[in-house]
Amino acid sequence: MITTVTRRLLALFLASSLTIGTALAEVPDAIGTLAPTESQQKAAQDIVERLNYGHYREVELNDQLSKEIYLHFLEELDGNKAYFTQAEINRFNKYQHLLDDGLKEGDLTAAFEIYNLYQQKVESRIQSQLRLLDTFSDDYAFKRHDALMIDRKDFAWAADEKELDQLWDKRLENSLLSLKLSGKDLADAKKTLKRRLENQLKRITQTRSEDVFQIYMNAYTQLYDPHTQYQSPRSSETFNIRMKLSLEGIGALLQTEDEFTKVVSLVPGGPVAKAGELKPADKIIGVGQDDENIVDVVGWRLDEVVDLIRGPKASTVRLQVIPANATDNSQTQIISIVRNTVKLEDQAAKKSIVTLNENGEDKKIGIIDIPAFYVDFDAWRQGKEDYRSTTRDVLRLINELQSEDIDGLVIDLRNNGGGALQEANSLVGLFIERGATVQVRNAEGRIDILGDPDKSIAYTGPLAVLVNRLSASASEIFAGAIQDYQRGLIIGSQTFGKGTVQSVTPLDHGQLKLTRAKFYRISGESTQHMGVVPDIQYPSLVDTEQVGESALEFALPWDKVQAVRHKEYSPLSLWLPELKERHQTRAEQDPDLMYLAAQQALFEQMRSVKQISLNEQARKAESERIEAQQLALENERRTAKGLQPLEKLSDIPDKEEDPNQDAELVESGRILLDMIDLANTAMADVD
Incomplete structure (x- = not known):
């Protein structure tokens, strides 16, 4: 996966009535030199101390880590090796083993020197692209028999500017051709590309020292693991709004990759997730309000794109996207989404029935779809007896399905990104007698075992759990426990692999999201990195090289601890x-x-x-x-x-919502019927 300067704090937009204008500001004649502030220098020292004493992983800040910080910082800035030459890299190499001492002392000189040259190179390159764009005639024919390499991460640095000129010539021609193939004539394509380049120039000239500091700090923190992040004061505010779910929006997590805004994940129960069209790894290239023209946002800052997508509740935003499975940036589609609050009701578990014919007899398979692991914490803390939670809702749905004489039950956790740990824990308890459900190991090595103390079982019949690559965190804890207890079959595709716990630590300048613990199944296996591997696997249309913990650089590894004694139910x-x-x-x-x-x-x-x-x-x-x-x-x-x-x-x-038309649900039901048949055969043999 390509990393770039603009891969900053992942931004979740949930609402706001704020929008921004699209008129370009005047571009200054030259880019100023950026320098660190005193508060940033102190924050760097604070971050070093917090990582040394608070992170789950024990890492020594030494010359070896200094080299890794240096290489990761360069990758964040110029991961596609499109700006720096080998001579410039040689000049920077003197810092390889000095960054550790600099961080301890709050000295950020090296990072800002590297970034300032990078910024100059970007500005110069954009200006040359704008000049070159004017040389293309409106009847230019794209007849050259040449190709552009998509990913240059493993290439050597360019020998000189002439080699980079050849690369950028190809990039410009590819951008024009992609726009033409998307339906524009060449004159319009040139206008669109000119606006994009001017947007990129505007973005680079608006860079603040805080942007540089955040990029550099995360080049350091992410070496511990990808979920450990420094968040600037502005990013901290956005993050805290997201955690409170206090605003309306479309419900998606975004990041910037190269000049594109990329979808990372969807909020369960949010407008985007309910619409079912936008997918992780899709690229947003345009945003429109209601019936207004779509504004091209290629090259925009992430916060500007987020502000444009935000809007009042019940209003419509239209997104022009390049699907993740597109082979060409010319392949786009328009998605309309009505902004709304992510309500608890939208995340609530729902039931349905799949009817299958088995030897001339109809069999009913109950389906419980759980979009997220939720609980109404406020009502729970107030002691209200009727507070909403995943476990309470699923218990009610199980009782309703059993009254309809179902033959088996499928818990559908596809696209469930997790949520409240206590709910994953108590949900397991509906299907087993009392017992352990998950182990949590902290940075000191202490292991806490969470479990279900209730001996009662809500459902004793045939059970399957359906998962996919977007099933993460609490979903993996539930699926892992059901698999370890042999209480039911796990079916689908390998899950996300998010098996770590983070907490947010306030700093005098911004805040630090820090990984402090790791989840382990009762079998002793971690859910980290590998996730849960289904007993029976389905084909997955999600690119595991782009989506999942294993797709993230520096992800903590899979490992094991001692297993907890547990029974097997079948x-x-x-x-x-x-x-x-x-x-x-x-x-x-x-x-x-x-x-x-x-x-x-x-x-x-x-x-x-x-x-x-x-x-x-x-x-x-x-x-x-x-x-x-x-x-x-x-x-x-x-x-x-x-x-x-x-x-x-x-x-x-459009895809039908009828569960009887969902191939994965139908096949999961058939697998359950096979399991019932084998169980009946085994009982007959015993008799």
């Missing part, structure tokens, strides 16, 4: 080979399951592309080839199901 491990074989047989015959596998293979093929052609005809041919493949896959599925084939991709209907 011989699932003995049945698993037969269950997998039956599932595989269906996967090779069921049109929907075959379609999922084919989609995964196609997306992996698309993601493997390392370079992009600068020839218009070649680009069109490649785009048409991929669209033809996608349409062919869809029509194969439709034909096999007796549906009418489609003429074009845009004719594909």
